Amino acid sequence: MKIIDFIKRQINPIKYYRKKGAKIGHGCEIYRTVSIDSEPYLVEIGNNVRINSGCHLITHDGGCWVIRNCKSEFADVDLFGKITIGNNVSIGTNSMILPNVSIGDNVIVGAGSIVTHDIPPNSVVAGAPARMLETIEDYFEKHQNEFVRTKRIDKKQKRKNLEEHFN
DSSP: HHHHHHHHHHHOHHHHHHHHOOESSSSOOTTTTTTSOOOOEEEESSSSSSETTTTTEEOOOTHHHHHHOOOOOGGOOOOOOOEESSSSEOOOTTEEEOEEEOOOSSSEEEETTTESSSBOSEEEEEEETTEEEEEEHHHHHHHHHTTOOOOOOOOHHHHHHHHHHHO
């Protein structure tokens, strides 16, 4: 069964996680190597969200393992939390979103970040743990002259545009 689940996740991760109970909006990209933990029904993802490869959305706290083994009256406990991701969010490669986190609209999470607390709308965050770097408007102002128009063009034209841009 695990092999079949793996194959289904590889073919269409959004369809797979929706079937497992995750609420996922429209216009999203979720890469095949993304892991939405063992409780995907605790995850809500808005519209136009991209979650890059290697990301983990973790809805449980593994620390209960220790509590269960050292406090017999708590031998059957777990600790869970929801994850909510707003609209128009980009989560960078190999990032981790931990339980009880809410990410606002228009947020960029830098690659390799570990998100341990709520992120306000219109923010750029990065780090371990993730912290606010700047606003979306600051990010735009800083990079607007560096943007290269490569979306919705073929690979050959993209390569040409990038080679011209960087030479």
